[in-house]
Amino acid sequence: MPKAIYPGSFDPITYGHIDIVQRAKKLFDDLIVGIVDNPQKDMLLSLEERKKLAKQALENEGIQVTKVISYSGLLIECAKEYNREAIVRGLRANSDFEYEFQMALTNRDLDSDIESVFFMTAGEYSFLSSSIVKEVKKLGGDVSNFAPPVVEEKLEEIFGLENG
Numbered sequence: 001m002p003k004a005i006y007p008g009s010f011d012p013i014t015y016g017h018i019d020i021v022q023r024a025k026k027l028f029d030d031l032i033v034g035i036v037d038n039p040q041k042d043m044l045l046s047l048e049e050r051k052k053l054a055k056q057a058l059e060n061e062g063i064q065v066t067k068v069i070s071y072s073g074l075l076i077e078c079a080k081e082y083n084r085e086a087i088v089r090g091l092r093a094n095s096d097f098e099y100e101f102q103m104a105l106t107n108r109d110l111d112s113d114i115e116s117v118f119f120m121t122a123g124e125y126s127f128l129s130s131s132i133v134k135e136v137k138k139l140g141g142d143v144s145n146f147a148p149p150v151v152e153e154k155l156e157e158i159f160g161l162e163n164g
């Protein structure tokens with residue numbers, strides 16, 4: 001049974017990410033969630049916060065993954081370090097395709113033994129992103145259909161403090 005890693009920013013984890021984890025788990029028993037430490041990207045949450053939320057959210061949903069890890073540098077190096085044969089990514093409405101295609105071909109160039117595997121999101125999450133969740137919460141909206149309660153609480157803590 002091949003082993004996989006599902007990498008991403010998870011800033012923060014949403015029901016869209018969780019949907020992909022559930023789909024990937026049907027094919028990959030051994031699935032690691034990898035939270036990227038990318039100082040070039042403007043993140044709301046720290047690496048530790050993103051990791052903690054992902055862990056808690058998956059636990060609360062009753063979804064078992066092998067491990068939630070964080071990594072920096074090249075994804076392909078991380079995948080090799082953890083003996084992964086596959087990289088899992090999610091696809092939403094067509095906006096993801098070009099970027100994902102480029103990344104998959106680049107990763108294949110770097111290591112042709114590791115395959116990128118894509119899962120289509122559920123229709124209801126096809127326009128959902130971490131950015132949308134942050135935006136809605138920042139403006140005081142309800143995000144309970146988009147992200148788990150632990151995420152909502154964390155965002156309330158951040159934006160509540162900001163607004164107060």
Ligand code: ADP
Nearest residue numbers: 007008009010016017089090091096121125128
């Ligand atoms: P990155 O910065 O690496 O794109 P993200 O956390 O935004 O990190 O996304 C990680 C992966 O999850 C990507 O493959 C992305 O397409 C996928 N993803 C994000 N949101 C959703 C969603 N609502 N439905 C399906 N896949 C999603």
